[in-house]
Amino acid sequence: MSDWKQRTQLVHGGIRRSQYNEVSEAIFLTQGFVYDTAESAEARFVETGPDEFIYARYGNPTVSMFEQRIALLEGAEDAFATASGMAAVNGALMSLVKAGDHVVSAKALFGSCLHILENILANLGVEVTFVDGPNLEEWRAAVRENTKVCFFESMSNPTLEVIDIAGVSEIAHSVGAMVVVDNVFSTPVFSNAIAQGADVVVYSATKHIDGQGRALGGVILGTEEYIRGPLETYMKHTGGSLSPFNAWVMLKGLETIDLRVRAQAASALKIAEALSGNDALLRMIYPGLKDHPQNALVNAQLDGVGGTVLSIDIKGGKEAAFKFLNALTIPVISNNLGDAKSIATHPATTTHQRLSDEQKDDLGIAPGLVRFSVGLEDVDDLIQDLTAALATSQA
Numbered sequence: 001m002s003d004w005k006q007r008t009q010l011v012h013g014g015i016r017r018s019q020y021n022e023v024s025e026a027i028f029l030t031q032g033f034v035y036d037t038a039e040s041a042e043a044r045f046v047e048t049g050p051d052e053f054i055y056a057r058y059g060n061p062t063v064s065m066f067e068q069r070i071a072l073l074e075g076a077e078d079a080f081a082t083a084s085g086m087a088a089v090n091g092a093l094m095s096l097v098k099a100g101d102h103v104v105s106a107k108a109l110f111g112s113c114l115h116i117l118e119n120i121l122a123n124l125g126v127e128v129t130f131v132d133g134p135n136l137e138e139w140r141a142a143v144r145e146n147t148k149v150c151f152f153e154s155m156s157n158p159t160l161e162v163i164d165i166a167g168v169s170e171i172a173h174s175v176g177a178m179v180v181v182d183n184v185f186s187t188p189v190f191s192n193a194i195a196q197g198a199d200v201v202v203y204s205a206t207k208h209i210d211g212q213g214r215a216l217g218g219v220i221l222g223t224e225e226y227i228r229g230p231l232e233t234y235m236k237h238t239g240g241s242l243s244p245f246n247a248w249v250m251l252k253g254l255e256t257i258d259l260r261v262r263a264q265a266a267s268a269l270k271i272a273e274a275l276s277g278n279d280a281l282l283r284m285i286y287p288g289l290k291d292h293p294q295n296a297l298v299n300a301q302l303d304g305v306g307g308t309v310l311s312i313d314i315k316g317g318k319e320a321a322f323k324f325l326n327a328l329t330i331p332v333i334s335n336n337l338g339d340a341k342s343i344a345t346h347p348a349t350t351t352h353q354r355l356s357d358e359q360k361d362d363l364g365i366a367p368g369l370v371r372f373s374v375g376l377e378d379v380d381d382l383i384q385d386l387t388a389a390l391a392t393s394q395a
């Protein structure tokens with residue numbers, strides 16, 4: 001199975017059939033499993049084999065198929081599926097640190113990730129140093145002997161800065177720290193994070209893996225030693241496991257993720273090219289554009305693909321951004337991403353509302369900034385709609 005190429009793994013990887021030999025993966029909607037004898041129950045609690053289960057919080061056949069399929073895709077030894085992306089970020093961090101430890105984190109983070117690093121870890125006696133993610137010198141200056149984790153989003157939200165996974169990994173490993181990468185914006189299709197040095201990769205499966213805006217989920221990938229050791233121990237006792245039904249939605253999402261995400265990224269590049277230089281824009285941010293300041297890193301780390309999201313800074317601040325959003329007829333105003341439907345978000349008043357004006361300034365979250373998650377609609381329809389809405393924004 002591990003010799004198969006990506007597209008084959010996404011359709012067949014990890015499948016295990018029941019006695020009925022069903023074609024489509026079965027949903028095992030059961031909390032528990034029956035043991036033939038008291039002796040076999042005892043044996044299973046001593047050692048649980050790969051096709052054996054005890055309780056759905058620990059593992060379940062449908063969830064396990066999803067874990068194996070995504071591990072094959074990511075080139076990871078093992079995976080643990082979680083109830084949401086945040087359960088994955090929380091589990092990855094909590095399983096690695098204790099009071100007195102030190103963590104270095106990029107400062108441009110998804111709001112809930114920032115809450116864990118800024119508030120929860122501090123309350124537990126873990127010190128966190130925030131750095132400017134793309135600046136390797138800051139990572140080098142921040143790591144210490146007691147640094148246990150370096151954490152970052154490989155492509156930041158919403159300004160799409162790309163962080164050098166190999167560069168940060170080398171610095172982290174020089175002090176024995178683990179590298180935990182939140183890889184949502186890079187997507188599992190374009191990621192080579194483990195090969196580039198990451199020890200643990202985390203996804204919100206809610207985004208591209210489902211890809212149709214239906215279910216919450218997440219996954220943590222790493223070595224078998226880590227996943228079946230400290231991570232599984234933390235997750236199975238704290239209750240953040242993925243439900244079998246949501247695992248089935250995610251398994252079905254993986255069958256089409258390569259086709260969907262490649263089409264979305266191709267459309268994102270076309271839109272970025274078509275709108276670059278539009279009079280209504282102060283800035284077009286898309287990592288796949290040749291003139292993006294980090295295009296060389298995008299080539300090295302992501303095979304030159306800039307992802308499925310672009311951000312635009314519209315002239316005229318919040319007022320113009322709102323006129324733009326309200327004039328769109330195809331994309332919806334919402335805050336998910338990676339969906340088949342294009343989604344426009346105004347970060348300053350929604351996802352990043354909680355930040356102070358200084359923090360917003362520092363992170364480049366301008367009042368006119370709109371994040372645009374490119375869906376599966378016809379790209380020419382999208383370009384026409386976006387161009388008309390940009391004209392309305394300036395009227």
Ligand SMILES: *Cc1c(COP(=O)(O)O)cnc(C)c1O
Nearest residue numbers: 084085086110182184204206217
């Ligand atoms: C959405 C997202 C999360 C959280 O995922 P949920 O599934 O909503 O819990 C974490 N990190 C990033 C970068 C995200 O985009």
